[in-house]
Amino acid sequence: MNNAPARGRFITFEGIDGAGKTTCIEGAAATLRDRGIPLVMTREPGGTPVGNAIRSLLLDPANAMLPGTETLLLFAARFEHIHRVILPALESGQWVLCDRFIDATIAYQGGGRGMPIERITQLADWVHPTLVPDLTVLLEIDVGTAVHRISGRGDADRFESEASAFHERVAAMYRAQAEREPQRIRSVRSDVSPGEVRARVADVISRWLET
Numbered sequence: 408m409n410n411a412p413a414r415g416r417f418i419t420f421e422g423i424d425g426a427g428k429t430t431c432i433e434g435a436a437a438t439l440r441d442r443g444i445p446l447v448m449t450r451e452p453g454g455t456p457v458g459n460a461i462r463s464l465l466l467d468p469a470n471a472m473l474p475g476t477e478t479l480l481l482f483a484a485r486f487e488h489i490h491r492v493i494l495p496a497l498e499s500g501q502w503v504l505c506d507r508f509i510d511a512t513i514a515y516q517g518g519g520r521g522m523p524i525e526r527i528t529q530l531a532d533w534v535h536p537t538l539v540p541d542l543t544v545l546l547e548i549d550v551g552t553a554v555h556r557i558s559g560r561g562d563a564d565r566f567e568s569e570a571s572a573f574h575e576r577v578a579a580m581y582r583a584q585a586e587r588e589p590q591r592i593r594s595v596r597s598d599v600s601p602g603e604v605r606a607r608v609a610d611v612i613s614r615w616l617e618t
């Protein structure tokens with residue numbers, strides 16, 4: 408008899424800086440908890456002590472670095488995160504809600520920084536050959552609105568302080584990914600009130616659970 412718990416599901420949340428991911432993830436978590444689903448909430452870059460150290464390095468505006476360095480650091484943090492947090496949680500039957508994952512690397516390093524996508528794919532094939540999110544919620548918002556939100560927060564990090572053109576390239580790459588994988592990536596417009604974002608995300612998750 409096999410008493411192993413059913414493997415958990417892996418849900419990721421994506422969008423440009425200022426799109427409102429925090430509100431979105433809260434909405435998703437509430438929807439799943441209402442159904443009694445055990446959750447682990449985590450984020451990238453981060454989620455482990457080494458991952459958090461790499462996060463500080465990546466976000467500090469004082470640390471200018473080449474796109475390749477940035478990409479390798481993100482995958483180093485991801486390797487640690489996958490093996491220490493994500494896979495153990497999924498294997499124990501918990502669902503993992505992750506704030507950003509591989510789609511962010513394709514959008515930011517591929518779209519934003521111009522890293523060749525095949526390089527990113529090669530690294531993904533090595534670091535997580537079989538781990539693909541079951542569902543990705545992509546928040547979509549006009550770049551102007553998002554940049555306005557970020558500038559209101561003060562203390563912009565190394566990505567947030569990029570020019571609007573960078574965020575436009577990131578947004579365009581996210582849209583292209585959503586068009587390529589409409590089954591996995593579900594878009595939600597987030598230029599509405601936090602309550603409305605939560606309701607829209609709850610609706611997307613509920614409909615996906617029924618599929």
Ligand code: TMP
Nearest residue numbers: 424451452481507508511512515566567
């Ligand atoms: P956060 O502010 O959403 O926590 O994300 C931190 C920043 O890291 C965000 O500006 C996007 C960036 N990032 C990448 O550039 N590539 C990646 O693969 C990930 C996971 C994040």
